Amino acid sequence: MGKRRQNHIVSSYVTTFLAAWCSFMVFCLWPGPVCADKVDHEETCRRIAGKLASVSLKDCLADGIVSSGRYSVLGIPLLIKEYPPLELREPQARVLLVGGAHGDEYASISIVFKWMDILNVHHSGIFHWIFVPLLNPDGLLREQSRRTNARGVDLNRNMPSPLWREIGYERWIDVAERNPRYYPGPYPMSEPETEFLVELIRHFKPHAIVSVHSPLNLLDYDGPGIPASTLGSLRLRRLGNFPGTLGNYAGIEHGIPVMTVELSSSGRLPTSGEISSMWRDLVRWLIDNVPIETEPEEIMVEEDRKELERRFFGK
Secondary structure (H helix, E strand, C coil): CCHHHHHHHHHHHHHHHHHHHHHHHHCCCCCHHHHCCCCCHHHHHHHHHHHCCCCCHHHHCCCCEEEEEEECCCCCEEEEEEECCCCCCCCCEEEEEECCCCCCCHHHHHHHHHHHHHHHHHCCCCEEEEEECCCCHHHHCCCCCCCCCCCCCCHHHCCCCCCHHHHHHHHHHHCCCCCHHHCCCCCCCCCHHHHHHHHHHHHHCCCEEEEEECCCCEEEEECCCCCCCEECCEEECCCCCCCCCHHHHHHHHCCCCEEEEECCCCCCCCCHHHHHHHHHHHHHHHHHHCCCCCCCCCCCCCCCHHHHHHHHCCC
8 A cells, every 4th residue: 555545544534533523422422521511612712812822812713723522521622733644745754743731831732832833834744743732621721720630630640551550550659649730540541631632643643742741841752763852942851751641652552752842931932933943853853753764772861860750740
């Protein structure tokens, strides 16, 4: 099967998958509060624009940003935007970019909208992209935004893993001392937002995933391949992987390179120059390294493990 044919099939799968979600949700089969008083796309954008000064209502309502058909615990649609293959160019790879897993990391959401602004003008077809600008709308759109979702679950500790209970959950008890900011949930993939992300990965089959967080001021990397050493002013400083995180699920369990961008501030966006510089470096890394065709090359970064673990659970 030719590469163009394969990409067309994957894109068709994504479209069919999202349509099936929409049909499924009409019957409101999700348990609990998900089925009550769903919010529409326009109202969701109004709330996001009202919360984030750097995101305009116009940008959020722009053509192509749509409801995925999946909803948060409180019935807020999980928005996506796809930049599909162009007719005259075969994409080099499929890339998934996710922001706002933690609702109090405002910059991790705003910068995704800024990068979409760039791609709206410069989508050359070299990659087939899907953006999820805000994975955790319930955490962001509260009166006082918080890291966790409406049920108090840290979505980046809720991803499935064979060692989720033995390591991920126990680490929350022993290392995080049951800090509610890092609660991994009652069981892996217990949350609709996490289930949405897992299903999107399974159907889209990305060759690479970029996940945006704050405020550790570094790049983290999980999975095979060669990580970027810099993105703008950010430098590679690996945190290690923890069962329940996206890096562990996609990077370690499924062999998909996961670049985690940790911005320096949760409340303040980088400058416009830095945002552009980070985007250029990200695209350059993707062009040079994705999809992976060679054996992984290890980049050793010396770190104090206890200090990194303290920082990881102390964000």
